[in-house]
Amino acid sequence: MNSIRMMKKKKLLDLQCLPIVINPFIIILIFMMGSLPPTLSVSNYSVAKPNCIDRCGDVRIPFPFGTTPDCYESRSFFVTCNQTSHPGPKLYVKNSTIEITDISLDGQLTVLQYIARDCYAPNGTGDGNDPYISFADFTVNTTANKFTLVGCDAYAYINGRRLGNREYTTGCSAFCTDGDIPEDELEGPCTGLGCCELAYIPEDVWRVDIDLRSFTNYTKRSGFDNCSYAFLAEETVFNFSRQSVAKLKNVTQLPMVADWAIGNMTCEEAGKNSSDYACKSSNSKCYEPNSGSGYRCSCLEGYHGNPYLVQGCQDIDECKLSKCRYDCRNTNGNYTCLCPKGYHGDGQNCSPGDSGESFILKLVAGIAVAIILLLLVAFLLYWEHKKRSFNKMKQKFFLQNGGTLLQEKLHARGRSPESVKIFTSFELKKATDDFNDSMIVGQGGFGIVYKGLLPDNSIVAIKKSKYVDPNQVEQFINEVIVLSQVNHRNVVRLLGCCLETEVPLPVYEFISNGTLSSHIHNQARARFLSWDIRLKIAAEAAGVLSYLHSAAATPIIHRDVKSDNILLDHSFTAKVSDFGASRLVPLDHTQLSTVVQGTLGYLDPEYMQTNQLTEKSDVYSFGVVLLELLTGRRAIIFDKPEDEKNLANFFLSVLKQECLFQVLDDNISGDDRNTREQIMQVARLAQGCLNMKGDDRPSMKEVAMELEGLLHGGKHSWAQTGCNAEEMESLLAGGYNGISINGYGDSTSVGFDSLRNGFVSPMSGGR
Helix, strand or coil: CCEEECCEEECCCCCCCCCCCCCHHHHHHHHCCCCCCCCCCCCCCCCCCCCCCCEECCEECCCCCECCCCCCCCHHHEEEEECCCCCCCEEEECCCCCEEEEEECCCEEEEEEECEEEEECCCCCEEEECCEEECCCCEECCCCEEEEEECCCEEEEEEEEECCCEEEEEEEEEECECCECCHHHCCECCCCECEEEECCCCCCEEEEEEEEEECCCCCCCCCCCCEEEEEEEEHHHCCECHHHHHHHHHCCEEEEEEECCECCCCHHHHHCCCCCCCCCCCCEEEECCCCCCCEEEEECCCEEECCCCCCCEEECCHHHHCCCCCEEEEECCEEEEECCCCEEECCCCEEECCCHHHHHHHHHHHHHHHHHHHHHHHHHHHHHHHHHHHHHHHHHHHHHCCHHHHHHHHHHCCCCHHHCEECCHHHHHHHCCCCCHHHEEEECCCEEEEEEECCCCCEEEEEEECCCCHHHHHHHHHHHHHHCCCCCCCECCEEEEECCCCCCEEEEECCCCCEHHHHHCCHHHHCCCCHHHHHHHHHHHHHHHHHHHHHCCCCEECCCCCHHHEEECCCCCEEECCCCCCEECCCCCCEEECCCCCCCCCCCHHHHHHCEEEHHHHHHHHHHHHHHHHHCCCCECCCCCHHHHEHHHHHHHHHHCCCHHHCCCCCCCCCCHHHHHHHHHHHHHHHHHCCCCHHHCCCHHHHHHHHHHHHCCCCCHHHHCCCCHHHHHHHHCCCCCCCCCCCCCCCCCCCCCEECCCCCCCCCCCC
C-alpha cells in the first residue's frame, strides 16, 4: 500500500521547530522560477469514461485513472477524491495520503512529497524529520526530479528500493565559509557552498527515504541559518538564492514527478490480446517507456486526446492554429496548405500562375482518362478473344459430339437437319438455372437428369452424361436418328439436343411420374398400380413396340426393352424411352448380326447364342416386363437362391407347378373371375414370349392385339391356343437355363455388328 510518513526526531524536549503548512499550489508558484513546458490542452475532448468523474477540484482525472472500478483500467489506477479537504477537494493515490496535483497522459503524475528538515538551537538542542515515500505501482521519474540539500555544515542521504528487489544509496554535503555565505554565492546553481544537488536519480525507484544530518549541529554556522533542508522534488520548483532559502522555513511539501505505465508487458505481447490491449483508439499507437516495465499509448501525429478510450484520439484542426500562410485544408491527422486561386506554390510560398493543385488535378484527370481508355481497350480485346475462344470451343464440341455426322445421316434418310432442334448451351443453362442442383430429378451411373423450363414455359428433361465417351456419342446420334422417324403418343419425344458442350445434351419431353420399375419394385408406390392399370401399361408399351416393328417407315428393333425404359406420366400412361441401342432394319432384312447388347435378365437367349438380332428379341424382353407386372419381382435378384435369381426361369418353373397365383404381386387383386382369367391369359402370353426359339414366339403385333383385347374385354385367338405340356417341357429342357450371374452389371456385349443379305451402318449404345 502506498504510504507516506514523516518521522520526527526530537533532540530537545522544550524546543521544537514547528513547520507552517502552506497550500501546495502556492508553494509551487513560490518556487517556480520559470514556466513549465507547455502541455496539450484536454479541454476539447473527453478524458474519462462516460458517467465517470473526470475532475477533482482543479485536477483532471483521465482514464485509465478513475475513482470507481467501472472508471479505472485496473486497481493500479484507483484514485480517491476527498471532497471535504480544505480549501477544496484533493486527489489521492488510492486510499493513501499521497496527494496528486496533476496527471499527464504522457505517463507522469505529480505528487506532493514532504521536505526533510533538521534544526538546531545555539545550545545544541534540535528537531527534525526523516520523510519517505513509497509506491506500489509507480516509479520515481529519473529526469524530471532532482535531489537538493540546502544548509551549512550538513549532509544528506537518499536511499531506497528499486524494481527487482534492488537497493540504492546516494547523497551529498554542503558547507559554508567563516560562518556565512558570500552574497555572490547565494545566486545560481548549487555547488556545495550552502547547497548541493544530485540531478540524476537511479531508474526503477519505487521507494525514497531521506536522511538529513549536521556535522557540528550548526554551532559554527548559525549566522547563515540554524536549519538544513533536503528534498527530492521537480527540478524546476527550486533555484538557490537567499530568498528561496528563507522561504523554505514555511514549506512542508514540494511537487515530485512519478512515472506510470500499463501492466508489465511489452507492446508486442499486449497487442496479441485485443480485449486487454489498452490502446483502444484506432488513431493511437503503443510505445514502451525508457525505464520501468509495461507500455504506454499515445495519439498518432495530427491527433490529440486520450488514446486509452475508443474515440479518445481526435483530429487536430491545424488550420485553426494558423499553420498556413494562405489557404488551409484540414485532413484527418494532417493538413494541406494551398495557394490562392491564380497562384501556385507549396502553400507557404506562392507566386502568380496556375495553382499547383490545379495542375495536379489536370495531371491526375489526364492519367485517369488514359488508364480508363487502356482498361476499356484491354477489356474489349479480352472479350473478343474470349468470344472467339468460346466459338472455337463450341465448334470443337459440335464436331466432337457428332454434329456433322448427325446432319449427314439425317440428310441420307431424307430428313431435314432442321427437323431436330439444336439448342444453344446458353438456352439450356438458363432453363436449368445453370444446372442448379435443385433442378435435378434423377441421377445414376450414366449421368444426371435435370428439369428445365424453356422460354415458352414448356417443361423438359435434359440428360447430362458424367463422362466423355465416344461410344456414347454414337449412341446419342443413333437415338436422334431413330426418334426422328418415330411419331407415336407412347414414345418419349426427343425435342432436340445441344452439341455445344463437352458432352451432348439430349432434350426430351418431361415425364413426371418416373419409371415403371420405380413403381412396381417399390411397395409404397406399387399399391397404386391396380391390375387394370398394369394391363393398360402393358398394352400401351406393346403397342409402341408393334409400331416400331411393323408400322414405322423403317422397322426399328429397340434392343433394350425393360421396365426402367418405360416411363409413366401423371395418369400412368406408358412412354417408351431410351432408343440409344436401337437398330434400324432395312425392309429387305429380317435379322442383324450385332454385338450382343442389352440388360441382364431381359436378353433374348437365342440372340445371346447366335448374335442374330431380330424383332423377336424385343418380344422376349417384353415377356420379362410382363412377368415384372405380374409378380412385382426384378428380372435379376442376386440375393435369391440359384433357381430364383432369374425371373424368367423361375416363372416358367412356377407355371409348370401350377403355382401362378402364389407368386403374384400382393397388390394385384384376383378375387373376381374375370380378373383371374385375364391374369392367366397374360401369364400364358408371357410364357409364349419366353419361348427359346424366336420363331415360336408371337410377334409384337400379336402381343399388342392380345393385350388390347384383354383390356377391352375380348380375347385374341393366339393366346387361346395356350402352351401344351410338351412346349413347356421344351422351355425348361437343357437347351437354355438362363444367364449365369457372377457379378453386378447392367449389360453384356460380345461379337461384331454385321448384316445378313446386306449392310447397315452400326449404331450402338443407349442413353
